[in-house]
Amino acid sequence: MRMSRTAATSASHGIRPFAVASLLAIVSATALPACGGGSSNNTTTPTVTVGPQTQLFEGQLDVGGSAFYSFTVQATGNANVMLASVATSNAPGTSSTVPLGLAVGAPLGTDCTITQAVVATAALQSPLVANLTPGIYCVRVYDVGALPTRVNFAVRIVHT
Amino acid sequence: MLTLAFAGCGGNDSSTTAPSSPAPAAGTESFTATLAPGGTAIHQFNASATGTVSVTLTTTNPGSTLLGLGIGIPGGNIGGCDLTKTVQALPGSAAQLTASVEAGTYCAGAFDVGGVGRNGVLVTLSVAHP
Numbered sequence: 001m002r003m004s005r006t007a008a009t010s011a012s013h014g015i016r017p018f019a020v021a022s023l024l025a026i027v028s029a030t031a032l033p034a035c036g037g038g039s040s041n042n043t044t045t046p047t048v049t050v051g052p053q054t055q056l057f058e059g060q061l062d063v064g065g066s067a068f069y070s071f072t073v074q075a076t077g078n079a080n081v082m083l084a085s086v087a088t089s090n091a092p093g094t095s096s097t098v099p100l101g102l103a104v105g106a107p108l109g110t111d112c113t114i115t116q117a118v119v120a121t122a123a124l125q126s127p128l129v130a131n132l133t134p135g136i137y138c139v140r141v142y143d144v145g146a147l148p149t150r151v152n153f154a155v156r157i158v159h160t
Numbered sequence: 161m162l163t164l165a166f167a168g169c170g171g172n173d174s175s176t177t178a179p180s181s182p183a184p185a186a187g188t189e190s191f192t193a194t195l196a197p198g199g200t201a202i203h204q205f206n207a208s209a210t211g212t213v214s215v216t217l218t219t220t221n222p223g224s225t226l227l228g229l230g231i232g233i234p235g236g237n238i239g240g241c242d243l244t245k246t247v248q249a250l251p252g253s254a255a256q257l258t259a260s261v262e263a264g265t266y267c268a269g270a271f272d273v274g275g276v277g278r279n280g281v282l283v284t285l286s287v288a289h290p
Contacts (some may be wrong), residue, residue: 154242
């Protein structure tokens with residue numbers, strides 16, 4: 001509405017609408033670089049903040065078995081590892097309290113070399129917290145000799 | 161267009177505003193769903209801090225239907241929820257299921273343990289979280 005009125009007014013004074021548009025574009029282009037005022041000699045390096053990443057490691061664990069999952073840490077910080085679910089089947093109501101081994105380590109070949117481990121039952125709090133520098137790590141879940149049968153498990157990993 | 165072009169000039173104000181999303185807050189969330197025979201009704205919520213989550217099966221219709229209650233994390237299992245802890249419960253005003261949690265996203269809900277008829281059951285649950 002405002003542009004229409006401006007164009008009409010300009011036309012009545014013999015200025016073509018496209019000329020008004022061109023003028024506005026020039027003024028805008030001139031105005032934009034001026035933003036920043038007196039600090040034009042300063043440059044600011046962008047700061048990249050790495051927020052926590054959440055990853056879900058789900059699988060099945062056989063009696064005497066183990067499984068691992070690799071993840072990449074981008075900044076130094078804590079990795080919280082939660083054994084969130086252990087169940088004897090996919091059906092609801094089959095949650096198990098059997099203890100499992102839960103560990104953090106580094107991938108080595110096709111394996112995961114453990115550096116920190118706990119024995120835990122399924123819960124919604126992380127029993128394993130590891131301070132990690134940037135790099136590739138792995139979480140291992142394994143039977144500590146208590147599994148009576150195959151189970152499904154879910155592990156939540158929150159890391160930087 | 162000019163207004164937009166100049167809107168970014170903040171004069172001497174050197175502060176910047178980072179994009180933000182609503183911070184999770186403690187509270188109680190209620191939800192209602194119809195449970196089919198053999199079905200599940202799952203609700204996701206965010207815990208803002210370490211604390212205790214209380215899940216209450218407040219009502220069922222038909223009344224006094226025995227159901228399973230569960231709590232876990234969002235995942236690939238039951239109704240999109242990997243359950244950590246489950247109980248069987250009748251509706252009531254006191255929490256039938258509690259769990260200690262840390263800050264994060266969780267799920268809780270109800271499931272049929274064999275007592276849901278072919279017409280289903282209308283369930284109302286409340287989840288109180290830190």
